[in-house]
Amino acid sequence: MRTFLAMALGKTARFLLRLVRRGGGSSLPGTIAAAIQPKLLERAIQSAPQGLVVVSGSAGKSSTTKIIVALLEAHGLRVFTNPSTANIKQGYYASVLQFGDLRGRIAADIVVLEWDEGHGAALAKELKPRLSVITNVLSDQLDRFVDPIYVQEKLAEIINNSSTVIANRDDRNVAQIANGHADVFGFGLSAELLEAGPSYAINFGEKPELSASALIKHATAERLLIMLKGTDLEIAGNYENLSQAMNVASAVLALDALVEIDAELVAQTIEALPPVFARDEMAMVRDRLVRLMLVQNPTSFQLNLDRLPSTPHPLMIMAGRDIHDPSWLWTVDFSRLDSVDVVSGFNAHELALRLHYSGVEVKLVEPKIDLANEHFAKLAGSDPTIVFSADAMRRTRRYLGLAK
Amino acid sequence: MIKLSSFKPEFFDNNGDQGNLAVISAQFSALNVEFEITNDYQGSDFLLVGDCSIAVLNHFEAELLELLPALKMRLMAGKPTLLVGRSYEYFAPLLDIDLKHGERESKFVSLRVLDHEVFGYHNSTVVEPRLQVSGSFIGTTLFGPLFAKNPQLLKKIAITLDVELKGDYFERSDNLANRVREATIF
Numbered sequence: 175m176r177t178f179l180a181m182a183l184g185k186t187a188r189f190l191l192r193l194v195r196r197g198g199g200s201s202l203p204g205t206i207a208a209a210i211q212p213k214l215l216e217r218a219i220q221s222a223p224q225g226l227v228v229v230s231g232s233a234g235k236s237s238t239t240k241i242i243v244a245l246l247e248a249h250g251l252r253v254f255t256n257p258s259t260a261n262i263k264q265g266y267y268a269s270v271l272q273f274g275d276l277r278g279r280i281a282a283d284i285v286v287l288e289w290d291e292g293h294g295a296a297l298a299k300e301l302k303p304r305l306s307v308i309t310n311v312l313s314d315q316l317d318r319f320v321d322p323i324y325v326q327e328k329l330a331e332i333i334n335n336s337s338t339v340i341a342n343r344d345d346r347n348v349a350q351i352a353n354g355h356a357d358v359f360g361f362g363l364s365a366e367l368l369e370a371g372p373s374y375a376i377n378f379g380e381k382p383e384l385s386a387s388a389l390i391k392h393a394t395a396e397r398l399l400i401m402l403k404g405t406d407l408e409i410a411g412n413y414e415n416l417s418q419a420m421n422v423a424s425a426v427l428a429l430d431a432l433v434e435i436d437a438e439l440v441a442q443t444i445e446a447l448p449p450v451f452a453r454d455e456m457a458m459v460r461d462r463l464v465r466l467m468l469v470q471n472p473t474s475f476q477l478n479l480d481r482l483p484s485t486p487h488p489l490m491i492m493a494g495r496d497i498h499d500p501s502w503l504w505t506v507d508f509s510r511l512d513s514v515d516v517v518s519g520f521n522a523h524e525l526a527l528r529l530h531y532s533g534v535e536v537k538l539v540e541p542k543i544d545l546a547n548e549h550f551a552k553l554a555g556s557d558p559t560i561v562f563s564a565d566a567m568r569r570t571r572r573y574l575g576l577a578k
Numbered sequence: 579m580i581k582l583s584s585f586k587p588e589f590f591d592n593n594g595d596q597g598n599l600a601v602i603s604a605q606f607s608a609l610n611v612e613f614e615i616t617n618d619y620q621g622s623d624f625l626l627v628g629d630c631s632i633a634v635l636n637h638f639e640a641e642l643l644e645l646l647p648a649l650k651m652r653l654m655a656g657k658p659t660l661l662v663g664r665s666y667e668y669f670a671p672l673l674d675i676d677l678k679h680g681e682r683e684s685k686f687v688s689l690r691v692l693d694h695e696v697f698g699y700h701n702s703t704v705v706e707p708r709l710q711v712s713g714s715f716i717g718t719t720l721f722g723p724l725f726a727k728n729p730q731l732l733k734k735i736a737i738t739l740d741v742e743l744k745g746d747y748f749e750r751s752d753n754l755a756n757r758v759r760e761a762t763i764f
Binding site: 212313316317318320321322323330377378379498499500502503504505511518521522525526527528530531533534539541 | 592593594595596600633636637662678684699701722726727733750754759760
């Protein structure tokens, strides 16, 4: 009865909210449902016979989750997942409300969730994942986590409560906590690629050797070659971004632990995948193609900036409310930019101050998302580009009617 | 020639604290003040020890302790120095600065010092002093670009280095910092 009531009220709240807030999400329906039936998520997951797969870590969660979901679906499974960036408890409840029936059951064979590293630790004890993928530990969200060592502790909780673990063998923060697990498989870069690979939170401790179950042998602008448990798997595409290559390797390794792999199908599926929601996406905005880049931490901010060929015009950078302590903007190197046409978002002035000291000219500071977008829309230029944090992305997409 | 130094900046930059050095450099450059950035931690005119992770603190503890005699002298002389975050919390008891701890708070705070408001992001169990100022020696829990957000504090430090911060660049910096201050929610 509680479940029925939670689902009915949550679904109604969701419906009403979406009437007044076009396309926008909200945590309110999930909060209502969770208050009525705290075990809603647990019951939904239990209704999927093949259990729960989780993806957690500082970065790469969304991309990896998307790839795993696509691969499992291609292999004939019905998958329940959470939308990108809705990776905390309220987001899961919202997904159950969206896709579950009034008895809280979901029509899925398996559940694949992206888990925020903070919230996931608490959930792991209750939900006991069948498999967890641990991407990495970065020096990120220090206002929340204080120190990478505490992120390590939280991820260790997820690992210790999972039956099987897929772990980044190159990140000693991950290798240290996964090493003692009875059923762990490592993924990573071959020795030749390691130096150019991603950086992780500083850790001077020992680096245990996890198995090289999925080893990236080549990652170029044309192809990715992974040695998966001794067999080569080749995927066409641009994999100069080694972080993305790592995401693919971990997803394929996870798939291998869950189903019998069809290698050809794996390659076809990954090659057909669109870019993850706004990570680096071209979107039609008022009759012109605009490049949208999501930045969530210093690493992704730097990667995206470095990916820009030069200063594109018009360029708008938006730092939203999700950046609680904007101090980390000072760890990003903006020197490759000459100017920024519009700076916006809740932290617009913080960003403008940072850009000022980087010698980057800022033409307009407009904290209000709607006004900034209106101004940006009028600016001429051949490479319209918006770089935004998650909060600014949501508000911009909603304002421009791009929300899905 | 003014000597500026920062202790192992590649490791002690947890929250963009090296931005403070960038701010001093930018202000000095705008005024054509001659300066150099050096690894001479002991003899520099300005020394920054930024915030760091627990792993970094443990790894470099012996080298940090080697700095202690120089830091004691700098504190006594009020020489331009900035200790931030975990570095401040590590050195404070060794420098006889009595830190009072309580519940961890992670938020923007505004403090009064030298007849000025100083604000920044605090994420620590330290209740007081969150900003210890002795002459131009500063220890603080406030992360990140303290001098960028508080140019008047930087101005006082610069005077100790015989530099008067003024002119267009400083005024623009001050205006931008005021905008940040106005938009900050405490």
